[in-house]
Amino acid sequence: MSERIGLFADIHSNLEALDACLERxxxxxxSRMVFLGDLVGYNADPAAVVDRIAALVASGRAVAVMGNHDQAIFTDHSRLMNPAAWTATEWTRAQLNAQQLDFLKQLPLILKDGDACYVHASAYQPESWRYVNNDVSAWQCAEHSGEIYTFVGHEHDPMLFYQTEIGKLRRFKPHAGKEVPMPSHRRWVAVVGSVGQPRDGLPEACFAVFDPREQHMSFQRVPYDYYTAAEKVRRAGLPDSLADRLITAD
Incomplete structure (x- = not known):
């Protein structure tokens, strides 16, 4: 029986979206889950989200890597973030207990397993939080990954890059729910989209499923109660723009 790996990025403290994606x-x-960073930030349920993911990691069913919003909880990113994001970061820090903070601090920047590399931003200088959003950045990411398959988050917009016959990487926009063949004679970089704050005009949560034995991948869009998630943001006193973004997905 093939192993199916769930790939979840940019959860951003959105419990409603995370629970809907885990159910799907x-x-x-x-049977196995990889959390590609930015577990926290922006939204109103950081403690519950960290606890959910920490429990899955402790059970051996999941692994997780660090995102820039996770790092910002214990490192000053005030100059790197816009005011709304930094306001949410400072609020988030106050919501987490010592155990939850320690979980975020212990997350690695990058993980490799078999033919796969997992990282929040690019495998090229992962500590610099570079975006993978075009053919050149995807090629840099693949070169420094050194693996056939590289899975990233950070961009909040699902996309897939494949290696051509002349070695370049080209962008492919996946359709939700459609299996995409990913044969191992090519290199691939997959940006898996965002669970908790999509930015591609579709408010439904996004994650991906990869089958390493069958060598295919699908991107999933999952309806969830984003109005409740947005109302929680407002009730927490976080910027209204963060609540609005859950609905507009811009």
Missing amino acids: AGELGV
Whole structure:
């Protein structure tokens, strides 16, 4: 039986979106999970989200890497973030207990497993939080990954890059729910989209499922109660723009 790996990025403290994606992953037969960073930030349920993911990691069913918003909880990123993001970061820090903070601090920047590399931003200088959003940045990411398959988050917009016959990487825009063949004679870089704050005009949560044995991947869009998630943001006293973004997905 093939192993199906669920790939979840940019959860951003959105409990409603995370729970909906985990439920869909179970329905799709996902047996292993990878959390590609930015577990916290922007939204109103950081403690619950960290606890959910920490429990999955402790059970051996999941692994996780660090994102820039996770790092910002214990490192000053005030000059790197816009005011709304930094306001949410400072608020988030006050919501987390010592155990939750320690979990975020212990997350690695990058993980490799078999033919796969997992990282929040680019495998090229992962500590610099570079975006993978065009052919050149995807090529840099693949070169420094050194693996056949590289899975990243950070961009909040799902996309897939494949290696051409002359070695360049080209962008492919996936359709939700459609299996994309990913044969191992090429290199691939997949940007898996955002669970908790999509920015591609579709408010539905996004995650991906990869089958390493069958060598294919699908991107999933999952409806969830984003109005409740947005109202929680407002009730927490966080910037209204963060609540609005859950609905507009811009």
